[in-house]
Amino acid sequence: MNERITLKYDVHCDDFTRAGEASSSVKRKLKLMGVNPDVIRKVAIALYEGEINMVIHSYGGTIEVIISPSVIEMILRDTGPGIKDIELAMQAGYSTAPDNIRSLGFGAGMGLPNIKKYTDDLKIESEMGIGTTLRMLVYIPLEE
Amino acid sequence: MGKFYNSVNLKKDLCMGCINCIKRCPTQAIRVRDGKAEIIKEFCIDCGECIRICPHHAKEATYDSPEIMKKYEYTVALPAPSFYGQFNNLDDINIVLSALKRMGFDQIYEVGKAAEIVSELTRKYVAENQDKWPIISTACPTVVRLIQIRFPNLIEHLLPIYAPVDLAAISARKKAMEETGLPSEKIGIIFISPCPAKVTAVKSPIGIKKSEIDGVLAMKEVYTMLLPLMKESVNSVEDLSQSGRIGIGWGGSGGEAGALLTDNYLAADGIENVIRVLDDLEDQKFEQLEFIELNACSGGCVGGVLTVENPYVAKVRLKRLRKYLPVACNHLDTEDTTEAKWTQDVQFEPVFKIGKNMLDSINKMSIVEELCTRFPGLDCGSCGAPTCKALAEDIVRGVAQEEDCIHILRDYIHKISDELSRLDNKR
Numbered sequence: 001m002n003e004r005i006t007l008k009y010d011v012h013c014d015d016f017t018r019a020g021e022a023s024s025s026v027k028r029k030l031k032l033m034g035v036n037p038d039v040i041r042k043v044a045i046a047l048y049e050g051e052i053n054m055v056i057h058s059y060g061g062t063i064e065v066i067i068s069p070s071v072i073e074m075i076l077r078d079t080g081p082g083i084k085d086i087e088l089a090m091q092a093g094y095s096t097a098p099d100n101i102r103s104l105g106f107g108a109g110m111g112l113p114n115i116k117k118y119t120d121d122l123k124i125e126s127e128m129g130i131g132t133t134l135r136m137l138v139y140i141p142l143e144e
Numbered sequence: 145m146g147k148f149y150n151s152v153n154l155k156k157d158l159c160m161g162c163i164n165c166i167k168r169c170p171t172q173a174i175r176v177r178d179g180k181a182e183i184i185k186e187f188c189i190d191c192g193e194c195i196r197i198c199p200h201h202a203k204e205a206t207y208d209s210p211e212i213m214k215k216y217e218y219t220v221a222l223p224a225p226s227f228y229g230q231f232n233n234l235d236d237i238n239i240v241l242s243a244l245k246r247m248g249f250d251q252i253y254e255v256g257k258a259a260e261i262v263s264e265l266t267r268k269y270v271a272e273n274q275d276k277w278p279i280i281s282t283a284c285p286t287v288v289r290l291i292q293i294r295f296p297n298l299i300e301h302l303l304p305i306y307a308p309v310d311l312a313a314i315s316a317r318k319k320a321m322e323e324t325g326l327p328s329e330k331i332g333i334i335f336i337s338p339c340p341a342k343v344t345a346v347k348s349p350i351g352i353k354k355s356e357i358d359g360v361l362a363m364k365e366v367y368t369m370l371l372p373l374m375k376e377s378v379n380s381v382e383d384l385s386q387s388g389r390i391g392i393g394w395g396g397s398g399g400e401a402g403a404l405l406t407d408n409y410l411a412a413d414g415i416e417n418v419i420r421v422l423d424d425l426e427d428q429k430f431e432q433l434e435f436i437e438l439n440a441c442s443g444g445c446v447g448g449v450l451t452v453e454n455p456y457v458a459k460v461r462l463k464r465l466r467k468y469l470p471v472a473c474n475h476l477d478t479e480d481t482t483e484a485k486w487t488q489d490v491q492f493e494p495v496f497k498i499g500k501n502m503l504d505s506i507n508k509m510s511i512v513e514e515l516c517t518r519f520p521g522l523d524c525g526s527c528g529a530p531t532c533k534a535l536a537e538d539i540v541r542g543v544a545q546e547e548d549c550i551h552i553l554r555d556y557i558h559k560i561s562d563e564l565s566r567l568d569n570k571r
Contacts (some may be wrong), residue, residue, distance in 0.1 A: 002506055002507050002510040003503065003506065004506060005506050005509050005510045005513065020427075023427070024423065027423075027426075028426075029495060029509060031294070032496055032497065032498050032505075032509065032537065033497070033498065033499060033500075033505035033506065033508075033509055034494050034498070034499060034505055035502070035505075036499030037296035037297050037492065038297070040162075040297070041297045041426065044426065044427050045427055047427055048427050048429075067506060067509075068506070069501075069502035069506065077298070140502065
């Protein structure tokens with residue numbers, strides 16, 4: 001009997017046509033598993049924002065989603081420039097996205113704030129010139 | 145009627161067991177078992193895609209025969225606005241409506257008339273419920289069913305107002321009872337429908353307790369009966385039409401949303417596009433939209449499986465027909481409208497759920513993932529499921545087995561024959 005399942009995805013940088021593939025796949029699987037709809041919504045939004053961040057800012061990376069009966073853990077690891085000032089990046093509206101990205105409708109400075117809003121726990125580790133790792137948790141309420 | 149009613153039927157003798165329908169089905173609701181296509185009732189949303197794609201015409205829509213009119217003393221026809229787009233060179237809707245009377249209907253109540261009232265009610269609802277933006281239209285029963293089984297987070301955005309045809313049915317019955325003095329059961333309210341999903345909506349409605357529609361006729365059948373009658377009617381046209389531009393516009397995609405007099409809307413048509421919009425909407429990729437109009441069929445209702453004309457041609461015709469009409473002929477303050485708000489809550493139906501609880505689901509999902517690594521990933525459909533993943537899900541649901549995959553089966557047979565030959569060599 002498995003008590004957890006791990007899903008793994010690769011994320012490629014600058015490929016907007018594929019951005020969101022991982023989060024849709026996870027969403028589909030969570031629906032199949034009958035996870036609480038509110039949890040699915042939180043996971044899907046947080047994961048999509050994280051995935052887009054990787055596409056825009058990093059050189060690529062991996063997403064790992066670990067599902068257990070009480071919690072969904074998401075680990076987003078990328079290699080890339082890293083975040084200079086995490087506190088600043090957490091502020092709504094602050095963005096370092098270049099103009100060409102903004103013209104696509106992304107880079108409004110809501111990525112990390114949205115992730116924070118929709119997850120129950122968020123940890124960011126970042127090293128300049130090496131990359132960033134996000135660990136996010138969304139708890140699953142007990143089934144009746 | 146059961147909870148899961150479908151209006152798509154299989155003619156078994158015509159079904160060849162090919163994979164066209166299983167591949168096309170947007171909810172993966174069809175499997176080929178024992179050489180015949182089978183619909184999984186709870187997954188089906190009555191979109192009609194399988195009817196369209198089947199090269200052997202083995203899929204048929206369920207609807208009533210015109211004979212149903214004989215069951216009633218007094219009948220009212222409810223023509224959908226999309227109906228008017230079916231006729232070539234039509235310049236007056238009244239010709240169609242007069243011909244319907246010749247066909248045997250005692251009275252006509254256009255769905256477009258009720259649609260104008262629904263549009264006014266929607267404008268009010270949208271303005272008063274900003275917290276629920278974007279409001280999602282509920283006129284297409286396939287879309288409502290899709291949201292109910294697959295997008296639980298969007299249920300609260302559904303417009304809780306009767307679909308035009310249901311409102312038309314209520315008003316038509318009331319009017320007929322007043323005019324004739326007949327009791328309700330002697331009056332037949334009969335919808336001329338572009339799609340079989342409306343049959344389902346009548347038999348097992350969502351949002352309302354009971355539909356007031358007594359029968360649903362297929363547009364394509366009425367069309368052929370009506371053509372000669374229209375010729376006869378040309379010289380004695382009755383002035384029956386009461387729809388304006390808004391009412392007629394509902395027949396095509398964008399008509400319902402356009403009637404809200406705001407630019408802040410999105411209108412999508414075609415079931416795959418609808419699913420994409422709903423998926424993105426769930427991830428909150430749209431902001432500040434007031435209204436979302438969704439039609440399962442390409443082009444809107446004019447694209448229904450029971451129509452005869454190319455949907456885009458029909459749409460042009462509707463545009464021509466409505467050109468010189470008033471914007472709307474029906475208004476809330478002049479019409480005596482009964483309550484048009486949904487009376488029943490829409491409940492999420494997790495039909496796709498694979499496990500009894502989280503632990504069971506995790507376990508089953510692990511098996512699905514593991515099976516998928518062993519399947520060839522060709523999605524060939526030979527097993528009867530649309531994709532390798534769907535077969536894996538069927539296996540954990542207990543309705544299929546690994547050897548249904550012909551590639552796995554072939555490897556298995558190879559192994560057995562190897563072992564047999566080894567035994568043979570030992571002798």
